Amino acid sequence: MERQSGRGRWIMLLLELALLAVIASAFVWAALVGNRPTAVAVSPSPTPAMQIAPTVGPTVIPLSVTDLEARIADVYREAGSSVVNITSRSVSYDFFFNPIPRQGSGSGFFYDTQGHIVTNYHVIADADELQVTLADGQTVPAQIVGSDPSNDLAVIKVDLPAGSIRPLPIGDSTQVYVGQFVLAIGNPFGLERTLTFGIVSALGRVIESPNQRFIGEVIQSDVAINPGNSGGPLLNLTGQVIGVNSAILSPSGANAGIGFAISARTVQRVVPVLIRDGRYPHPSLGVRVIELTPQRAALFRRAGVQLPDQGLLIAELVANGPAARAGLRGPDRLARVGNVSLPLGGDVIVAINNQPITTSQDLIVYLETQTQVGETVQVKVLRDGREQVLPVTLAELQ
Numbered sequence: 001m002e003r004q005s006g007r008g009r010w011i012m013l014l015l016e017l018a019l020l021a022v023i024a025s026a027f028v029w030a031a032l033v034g035n036r037p038t039a040v041a042v043s044p045s046p047t048p049a050m051q052i053a054p055t056v057g058p059t060v061i062p063l064s065v066t067d068l069e070a071r072i073a074d075v076y077r078e079a080g081s082s083v084v085n086i087t088s089r090s091v092s093y094d095f096f097f098n099p100i101p102r103q104g105s106g107s108g109f110f111y112d113t114q115g116h117i118v119t120n121y122h123v124i125a126d127a128d129e130l131q132v133t134l135a136d137g138q139t140v141p142a143q144i145v146g147s148d149p150s151n152d153l154a155v156i157k158v159d160l161p162a163g164s165i166r167p168l169p170i171g172d173s174t175q176v177y178v179g180q181f182v183l184a185i186g187n188p189f190g191l192e193r194t195l196t197f198g199i200v201s202a203l204g205r206v207i208e209s210p211n212q213r214f215i216g217e218v219i220q221s222d223v224a225i226n227p228g229n230s231g232g233p234l235l236n237l238t239g240q241v242i243g244v245n246s247a248i249l250s251p252s253g254a255n256a257g258i259g260f261a262i263s264a265r266t267v268q269r270v271v272p273v274l275i276r277d278g279r280y281p282h283p284s285l286g287v288r289v290i291e292l293t294p295q296r297a298a299l300f301r302r303a304g305v306q307l308p309d310q311g312l313l314i315a316e317l318v319a320n321g322p323a324a325r326a327g328l329r330g331p332d333r334l335a336r337v338g339n340v341s342l343p344l345g346g347d348v349i350v351a352i353n354n355q356p357i358t359t360s361q362d363l364i365v366y367l368e369t370q371t372q373v374g375e376t377v378q379v380k381v382l383r384d385g386r387e388q389v390l391p392v393t394l395a396e397l398q
Contacts, residue, residue, distance in 0.1 A: 068181070068237075075183055075239045076195045081135040082110045082168045083232055085187040086119055086142070086156070088127035107186035107232030108132070109241065111155070111170075111271060113162040118271055119231030120246050120262075121147045121154045122210050132158050135193060146274030149211040150282055150368070151266055152246050154231075155274045168233055171240030173264035176200055176219060184223045184245055184259075186232030198223035206365055207247055207260050216365035217263040219243045225259035234261040241267070266369070281373045284397035286321020287314050287328070289349065291359050303335040303342050308382060310358040314346035318398070326392040328381060347381035347388075354378070367394070 088104045106123030110116070117132065124130060130142040140158045147154040180200045188194050198221050205218040219234065225248050234243035243261025250256035273280045289312035290296070300307045307313065317323055317330035324330075331343030349357055355370075357363050371377055376393045 071237050072183060072195075072197060075235055075237060076185065079109075079168055079233065079235060079239050080185055080193050080195075082166045083135070083185045083187075083193055084108050084110070084117060085133040085190070085192050086117075086123055086231065087131045087133070088124055089129040089131075090126050091128060105187060105190055105228050106230040107228065107245070108156065109185075109231075109233045110165050110167040111275075112167050113165045115158045115160050115162075115165060116145060116271075116275055117142065117156050117158065118244060118267065119154050119156060120244065121149045121152045122246075123231045124154050124156060125149070125210065130156055132156070133192065146278040146280070148270055148274060148280040150209050150213045151215055151270050151280065152209050152262060153244065153267065153270050153274070155271055168235075169240045170264050170268055171236055171238070171242045173217070173219065173242045176203065176236070176242050176263075178202060181237055182221055182223055182242065183235045183237075184221075184225060184229060184232060185235065186225075186229035186245060188224075188226035188228040190228055194229075196224040201258070205260060206361060214361050214364045214368075215246075215262060215266070216369045217266055218246075219261045219263055221259050221261065222257045223259055224255045224257075226255050227253070229259075240264075243267075282397040283367045283371045283373045283375065283394035284318075284321075285323045285328075285349075285363075285367070285379070285392060286318035286395060287312075287323045287330075287349075288316040288318075289313060289360060289363070290315045290343070292348065299337050299340060300342060300344075302337050303344065305335075305342075305344050306385065307348060308350070311382065312349040312357060312360065312363060313343070314349065315343045322392050322395045323379075326379070326390050328379065328390060328392070329383065347383050349379060349381055350387075351380040352377050354380070 086106045086108050090102050092100045092102060094100055106119060108117040108119035111118045124144055131139050132142045133139045142156040142158045145155040145157050178200050182198060182200055184196045185193060200219060201222050202220040205220045206214050206216050207218050209215050225245050229245050232245050233241045234245055236242050242264045244267060245259060245261045247260045248255060249258040270280050292307055292309060292311045292313055294309045297307045297309045314328060314330050329347045332345035335342045335344050351357055352366055355366055357366065371394055373394055373396045376391050378389050379392050380387060380389050
């Protein structure tokens with residue numbers, strides 16, 4: 001009997017434990033259900049406000065559009081009508097002189113009320129005919145006013161009433177900072193007035209120009225830029241142009257998150273001159289140089305000449321050019337080391353106006369962004385192992 005009684009007690013204990021487990025599970029389930037997130041559906045309204053309505057529950061919670069979204073919408077609404085689609089047409093000929101029509105498209109924006117439109121040089125290069133499509137769908141012919149392949153900028157003009165044109169304000173690109181929100185408006189793949197949004201990724205980039213020179217002060221952003229965006233504005237959140245979208249870095253030819261824009265500072269420097277003169281003069285020292293590297297310096301040492309591991313060795317002076325008139329020295333003899341002929345005796349340029357210069361890119365970018373034709377600069381050179389500073393008055397690049 002005692003054995004049976006003990007077995008009964010064990011059975012009762014197990015039943016009590018099972019009941020407690022069921023009760024505890026019920027409380028846990030209730031807690032989970034009570035805290036489960038509620039799915040929401042977003043439905044647009046005709047006003048700038050948005051409403052988020054939960055699919056479960058009796059209340060509708062209004063939520064205003066963020067200030068950022070409102071600002072983006074305002075910029076697009078204000079600037080969109082100032083952006084145009086540019087179609088260029090040209091004719092080339094095949095081997096048998098059969099005409100081959102070509103057509104390309106890009107973007108641009110109104111610069112002033114006289115009908116001047118800023119775009120990229122590569123958008124209008126070699127064009128026989130230009131057509132501009134406005135925000136209202138109207139298409140008008142355009143003429144080239146001026147172009148500058150070295151800065152990939154061009155100005156074209158349409159004949160429209162001044163009152164119908166809303167030019168975009170040009171901002172101060174020197175105040176742009178990494179992380180700043182920016183927008184692009186353009187016509188990628190012919191899709192007119194497309195808006196994209198992102199941030200400034202880097203400043204002071206240098207890219208190659210259409211004529212194989214270098215463009216400095218370039219703004220890099222992650223704004224989606226695709227074929228057809230070229231020439232369109234890069235805008236800040238106040239609707240000012242801080243750059244002209246010009247190029248992308250992409251293995252596929254489509255947006256990969258790295259876009260480049262010609263800075264507004266370059267636009268302010270170049271565009272007024274293009275409108276006035278049709279061309280932009282580029283400052284030059286009148287020299288042809290060799291970039292020095294440790295490997296090249298070692299070659300010169302084999303020829304018995306001690307040169308620094310960096311700097312620009314003058315390999316040729318333009319006859320009666322700025323550097324020649326200022327007294328800079330070019331080579332006076334040649335030495336052969338193996339299969340290489342080395343020019344010897346020339347000055348090595350190491351700085352301009354105390355700005356270190358070590359590569360051809362440094363030289364071009366500094367002259368383009370910091371100087372102009374007719375300006376006198378202080379050129380620091382190494383001559384026979386000693387530093388000298390010579391004043392050079394810059395002339396136009398020929």
